[in-house]
Amino acid sequence: xxxxxxxxxxxxxxRSRRAIHDAALGLVAEVGYxxxxxEAIAARAGVGKQTIYRWWPSKAAVxxxxxxxxxxxxxxxxxxxxxxxxxxxxxxxxxxxxVLRATVDELNDPAFEAPTRALAAAGIVDPQVGAEFVQKLxxxxxxxxxxxxxxxxxxxxxxxxxxxxxxxxxxxxxxxHRWLLRTLPLTREYAxxxxxxxxxxxxx
Amino acid sequence: xxxxxxxxxxxxxxRSRRAIHDAALGLVAEVGYxxxxxEAIAARAGVGKQTIYRWWPSKAAVxxxxxxxxxxxxxxxxxxxxxxxxxxxxxxxxxxxxVLRATVDELNDPAFEAPTRALAAAGIVDPQVGAEFVQKLxxxxxxxxxxxxxxxxxxxxxxxxxxxxxxxxxxxxxxxHRWLLRTLPLTREYAxxxxxxxxxxxxx
Amino acid sequence: xxxxxxxxxxxxxxRSRRAIHDAALGLVAEVGYxxxxxEAIAARAGVGKQTIYRWWPSKAAVxxxxxxxxxxxxxxxxxxxxxxxxxxxxxxxxxxxxVLRATVDELNDPAFEAPTRALAAAGIVDPQVGAEFVQKLxxxxxxxxxxxxxxxxxxxxxxxxxxxxxxxxxxxxxxxHRWLLRTLPLTREYAxxxxxxxxxxxxx
Amino acid sequence: xxxxxxxxxxxxxxRSRRAIHDAALGLVAEVGYxxxxxEAIAARAGVGKQTIYRWWPSKAAVxxxxxxxxxxxxxxxxxxxxxxxxxxxxxxxxxxxxVLRATVDELNDPAFEAPTRALAAAGIVDPQVGAEFVQKLxxxxxxxxxxxxxxxxxxxxxxxxxxxxxxxxxxxxxxxHRWLLRTLPLTREYAxxxxxxxxxxxxx
DNA sequence: ACATAATCGAGACGGTACGTCAGGTCTTTTT
DNA sequence: AAAAAGACCTGACGTACCGTCTCGATTATGT
Numbered sequence: 001x002x003x004x005x006x007x008x009x010x011x012x013x014x015r016s017r018r019a020i021h022d023a024a025l026g027l028v029a030e031v032g033y034x035x036x037x038x039e040a041i042a043a044r045a046g047v048g049k050q051t052i053y054r055w056w057p058s059k060a061a062v063x064x065x066x067x068x069x070x071x072x073x074x075x076x077x078x079x080x081x082x083x084x085x086x087x088x089x090x091x092x093x094x095x096x097x098x099v100l101r102a103t104v105d106e107l108n109d110p111a112f113e114a115p116t117r118a119l120a121a122a123g124i125v126d127p128q129v130g131a132e133f134v135q136k137l138x139x140x141x142x143x144x145x146x147x148x149x150x151x152x153x154x155x156x157x158x159x160x161x162x163x164x165x166x167x168x169x170x171x172x173x174x175x176x177h178r179w180l181l182r183t184l185p186l187t188r189e190y191a192x193x194x195x196x197x198x199x200x201x202x203x204x
Numbered sequence: 205x206x207x208x209x210x211x212x213x214x215x216x217x218x219r220s221r222r223a224i225h226d227a228a229l230g231l232v233a234e235v236g237y238x239x240x241x242x243e244a245i246a247a248r249a250g251v252g253k254q255t256i257y258r259w260w261p262s263k264a265a266v267x268x269x270x271x272x273x274x275x276x277x278x279x280x281x282x283x284x285x286x287x288x289x290x291x292x293x294x295x296x297x298x299x300x301x302x303v304l305r306a307t308v309d310e311l312n313d314p315a316f317e318a319p320t321r322a323l324a325a326a327g328i329v330d331p332q333v334g335a336e337f338v339q340k341l342x343x344x345x346x347x348x349x350x351x352x353x354x355x356x357x358x359x360x361x362x363x364x365x366x367x368x369x370x371x372x373x374x375x376x377x378x379x380x381h382r383w384l385l386r387t388l389p390l391t392r393e394y395a396x397x398x399x400x401x402x403x404x405x406x407x408x
Numbered sequence: 409x410x411x412x413x414x415x416x417x418x419x420x421x422x423r424s425r426r427a428i429h430d431a432a433l434g435l436v437a438e439v440g441y442x443x444x445x446x447e448a449i450a451a452r453a454g455v456g457k458q459t460i461y462r463w464w465p466s467k468a469a470v471x472x473x474x475x476x477x478x479x480x481x482x483x484x485x486x487x488x489x490x491x492x493x494x495x496x497x498x499x500x501x502x503x504x505x506x507v508l509r510a511t512v513d514e515l516n517d518p519a520f521e522a523p524t525r526a527l528a529a530a531g532i533v534d535p536q537v538g539a540e541f542v543q544k545l546x547x548x549x550x551x552x553x554x555x556x557x558x559x560x561x562x563x564x565x566x567x568x569x570x571x572x573x574x575x576x577x578x579x580x581x582x583x584x585h586r587w588l589l590r591t592l593p594l595t596r597e598y599a600x601x602x603x604x605x606x607x608x609x610x611x612x
Numbered sequence: 613x614x615x616x617x618x619x620x621x622x623x624x625x626x627r628s629r630r631a632i633h634d635a636a637l638g639l640v641a642e643v644g645y646x647x648x649x650x651e652a653i654a655a656r657a658g659v660g661k662q663t664i665y666r667w668w669p670s671k672a673a674v675x676x677x678x679x680x681x682x683x684x685x686x687x688x689x690x691x692x693x694x695x696x697x698x699x700x701x702x703x704x705x706x707x708x709x710x711v712l713r714a715t716v717d718e719l720n721d722p723a724f725e726a727p728t729r730a731l732a733a734a735g736i737v738d739p740q741v742g743a744e745f746v747q748k749l750x751x752x753x754x755x756x757x758x759x760x761x762x763x764x765x766x767x768x769x770x771x772x773x774x775x776x777x778x779x780x781x782x783x784x785x786x787x788x789h790r791w792l793l794r795t796l797p798l799t800r801e802y803a804x805x806x807x808x809x810x811x812x813x814x815x816x
Numbered sequence: 817a818c819a820t821a822a823t824c825g826a827g828a829c830g831g832t833a834c835g836t837c838a839g840g841t842c843t844t845t846t847t
Numbered sequence: 848a849a850a851a852a853g854a855c856c857t858g859a860c861g862t863a864c865c866g867t868c869t870c871g872a873t874t875a876t877g878t
Contacts, residue, residue: 011823011875033329039864048825053866121325124384125237134385142387165388166378166397173378174370180328180384181338183346184369193370201405215844215854241833252856257835419828419870441737445859456830461861529733532792533645542793550795573796574786574805581786582778588736588792589746591754592777601778609813623849649838660851665840 007054019045020052021066025115028063033118036063060122060129067115068136086148092157093199095148096171100191107179107186120180142168149202158202170198211258223249224256225270232267233315237322240267264326264333271319272340290352296361297403299352300375304395311383311390324384346372353406362406374402415462427453428460429474436471437519441526446470468530468537475523476544494556500565501607503556504579508599515587515594528588550576557610566610578606619666631657632664633678640675641723645730648675672734672741679727680748698760704769705811707760708783712803719791719798732792754780761814770814782810 023045027036038059042049056062075084086099106112119137123130149164158167174194178186227249231240242263246253260266279288290303310316323341327334353368362371378398382390431453435444446467450457464470483492494507514520527545531538557572566575582602586594635657639648650671654661668674687696698711718724731749735742761776770779786806790798 008822011821013824013874016824037864038866042825046825048823048827049866050826050868051824054823117328120385121328124321124325124328127386130386134387138385138387162401163397166394166401169378169381169387170374170398170401173381174373175377176381176385177373177377181324181342181380182331182334183338183342183373190370193367194374197366197370197374197402197405199405201401201403212853215852217855220855242835243833246856250856252854252858253835254837254857255855258854416827419826421829424829446861447859450830454830456828456832457861458831458863459829462828525736528793529736532729532733532736535794538794542795546793546795570809571805574802574809577786577789577795578782578806578809581789582781583785584793585781585785585788589732589750589788590739590742591746591750591781598778601775602782605774605778605782605813606809607813609809609811620848625850628850650840651838654851658851660849660853661840662842662852663850666849 012055013051016045016047016051017055019047020062021069023047024062024066025070028115028118029111032114033063033121038062058126058129060119060126061132063115063122064119064129064132064136067119071137084144086144088148088151090155092148092152093195096145096195096199097192099145100171100175100195101188103175104186104188104191107175117180142172145171152202156204159204162202167198167202170201171195216259217255220249220251220255221259223251224266225273227251228266228270229274229319232319232322236318237267237325242266262330262333264323264330265336267319267326268323268333268336268340271323275341288348290348292352292355294359296352296356297399300349300399300403301396303349304375304379304399305392307379308390308392308395311379321384346376349375356406360408363408366406371402371406374405375399420463421459424453424455424459425463428455428470429477431455432470432474433478433523436523436526440522441471441529444471466530466534466537468527468534469540471523471530472527472537472540472544475527479545492552494552496556496559498563500556500560501603504553504603504607505600507553508579508583508603509596511583512594512596512599515583525588550580553579560610564612567612570610575606575610578609579603624667625663628657628659628663629667632659632674633681635659636674636678637682637727640727640730644726645675645733650674670738670741672731672738673744675727675734676731676741676744676748679731683749696756698756700760700763702767704760704764705807708757708807708811709804711757712783712787712807713800715787716798716800716803719787729792754784757783764814768816771816774814779810779814782813783807 020041023041024036027040027044036059038049038052041047041059041062042052052062056065087095089095107116116137119129119133123133145168146164149158149162149167152158153160153162153164171194175186175191178184178190184190224245227245228240231244231248240263242253242256245251245263245266246256256266260269291299293299311320323333323337327337349372350368353362353366353371356362357364357366357368375398379390379395382388382394388394428449431449432444435448435452444467446457446460449455449467449470450460460470464473495503497503515524524545527537527541531541553576554572557566557570557575560566561568561570561572579602583594583599586592586598592598632653635653636648639652639656648671650661650664653659653671653674654664664674668677699707701707719728731741731745735745757780758776761770761774761779764770765772765774765776783806787798787803790796790802796802
């Protein structure tokens with residue numbers, strides 16, 4: 001008979017969790033993901049190793065959670081105003097360009113780049129991690145595009161038979177491709193070009 | 205003063221190199237990339253560890269070379285006829301669909317999937333590896349698309365001001381996105397849909 | 409700034425320590441000292457290598473401790489009666505011969521010979537090891553001789569101005585010399601001859 | 613059937629042999645015996661490793677030969693006058709003290725100490741090496757003592773029934789003991805004390 | 817208010833793999 | 848044929864982390 005000890009999460013130390021998040025993010029930024037070890041995270045967080053193993057299944061899971069938490073904190077701080085959607089000025093191409101340019105800037109920001117790359121790579125190899133990565137980090141963003149595209153559809157700017165989920169990938173896929181594989185530099189001009197092509201393809 | 209001993213590659217054992225390639229590919233297929241250790245590769249190849257460290261900078265480099273060599277061998281075997289280009293039946297969409305469907309099948313083939321994912325992930329994290337990955341594995345394929353798109357341009361089926369390099373990414377990016385991040389299943393239908401959208405966007 | 413992590417010896421596993429002792433002694437007896445590797449000791453003891461590196465500075469230190477522990481166990485077992493001194497029958501030469509003959513036998517016993525030679529050799533080269541060797545294994549024995557010689561001095565059988573510490577070396581040095589350097593076979597007769605000469609030289 | 617290739621020693625390069633001797637002695641002096649590797653000897657001597665393996669069975673053998681050769685060169689240089697024997701002034705004790713004091717000085721000379729200790733230790737563990745060590749380095753010296761003691765016997769200063777070979781060991785053993793095991797500092801006074809005791813024991 | 821039970825920091829433990837070093841053999845090219 | 852050079856297989860080195868485990872020392876309820 002297996003014990004299957006399930007820790008009592010109501011007793012969990014919030015203090016330790018935060019310390020672990022911070023240590024993980026700090027280490028990834030400083031020495032890179034592969035050299036960020038659980039041992040080092042524990043040491044820097046002033047925490048026993050077991051405390052990490054008790055609550056997370058893998059190093060990637062720790063970093064993923066830390067990253068999500070960071071995102072939430074940042075979002076909560078900057079936007080008490082509410083959920084940031086994609087603006088709707090009526091000009092679909094312009095709206096998409098505005099958002100994708102911001103995405104380009106973010107992807108080129110070293111502070112975001114290192115952990116994001118690490119998580120993406122981990123998710124590519126480990127489906128478990130990948131699923132969480134997509135669900136927690138990627139999907140929320142993509143939903144906003146879908147909403148905006150649906151609005152454009154209702155406004156008659158996009159063909160009615162186009163599947164918005166596919167349309168998002170037409171926009172985001174090329175950007176991701178360049179960024180992940182570093183085929184060519186990821187620029188705002190490139191984002192604009194992608195939007196132009198895609199919007200033309202979606203026109204009624 | 206740095207020593208930087210450079211081994212004499214003219215004395216290199218071709219026998220060992222091949223054995224290492226085979227061992228690396230075999231192990232990745234059997235136990236997966238992360239559990240493929242240099243120690244195990246050496247043992248299976250009947251080779252000293254030093255022989256690996258002497259000639260390759262990392263596990264990823266070994267696998268990459270092995271994979272490229274495998275591709276070359278396969279190509280040489282199947283196509284004594286010559287370089288496989290993308291067919292040109294005059295119908296751009298149909299031609300692209302044919303090739304991308306084959307790509308979808310390949311990406312869904314477990315035999316190819318494991319090592320390719322591993323290499324892509326390694327390349328995402330390590331620019332060195334990434335550059336080689338792109339140059340050796342990705343680019344040759346992309347060049348074929350570019351050639352076909354240029355032909356279409358000359359035939360007046362594609363807008364003259366469209367940049368073929370960007371056009372390729374519009375096609376390949378979305379596929380890659382789905383495959384790498386596993387957002388949704390990668391199907392032939394999806395490939396067709398992508399082609400349709402992109403070709404429409406490229407039309408004069 | 410040096411880290412110099414000192415392990416907490418109160419948490420040390422006595423089980424492992426004993427297993428390591430046994431493995432070390434066993435291996436030295438079976439394959440000899442130079443082919444007794446730390447790796448093999450760890451494997452045979454069912455212990456991680458780090459557990460050895462954590463507590464001992466060198467292979468020689470392990471063997472030395474194991475040998476001393478063995479000696480203590482043997483002594484505790486055979487002599488609950490108490491400390492074995494050198495007998496004092498009143499006849500100094502006879503008493504010394506009795507003990508030195510036993511020493512000769514021990515040195516000729518293959519079970520003792522191999523590890524003792526190994527430790528002696530290690531101590532000759534490494535002063536650290538040598539000091540411990542002398543202190544733990546050699547000195548206790550020599551003290552007994554000194555005590556016996558002092559008694560003989562008080563009994564008027566030895567010149568009052570003779571230094572017992574030097575006298576011991578006159579006895580033990582020649583034996584050690586033959587044994588270590590294998591100049592000639594080490595026999596009981598030789599021991600007797602040495603005693604005779606030395607006792608004559610010490611006579612008042 | 614074993615090949616047992618015996619190299620043709622008439623073709624041997626005297627140049628290489630000397631270079632190897634020098635390299636071995638230099639390295640032992642600089643980094644100590646254990647860290648003197650065959651690889652390093654070959655590199656410093658500008659010689660292929662095989663050249664060493666071809667002519668010597670072990671590292672110890674190389675050093676031993678180098679050391680003997682050095683001794684011969686030194687002897688040939690200083691004493692064209694002839695073989696250095698032990699002086700015979702008629703005063704046995706004084707003559708022995710003179711020689712043993714010189715020995716003490718030599719043993720305390722760092723330049724001699726390192727290689728001698730290394731060779732002694734190697735010989736203690738490996739009988740092959742030990743035999744050569746005794747024969748080439750130790751015995752020649754001891755023979756001189758034996759000759760001097762026989763002369764003293766003839767002169768009636770030493771008991772006729774004393775075995776000179778044993779007498780030598782009574783003299784040399786204690787010195788060796790102290791030096792090898794580092795029980796106490798090896799001083800000229802100690803040498804004198806040993807001589808006094810031994811000579812008294814040998815008196816008729 | 818306190819007993820009791822789980823979490824916590826700490827870190828020793830059995831392991832696996834790392835990347836390096838050297839050993840001794842073998843092959844190639846030079847002398 | 849021996850020698851210089853050095854690649855090769857082997858095996859051990861000492862280190863870094865892994866994930867598990869035990870050990871007091873805090874908490875943090877729940878009676």
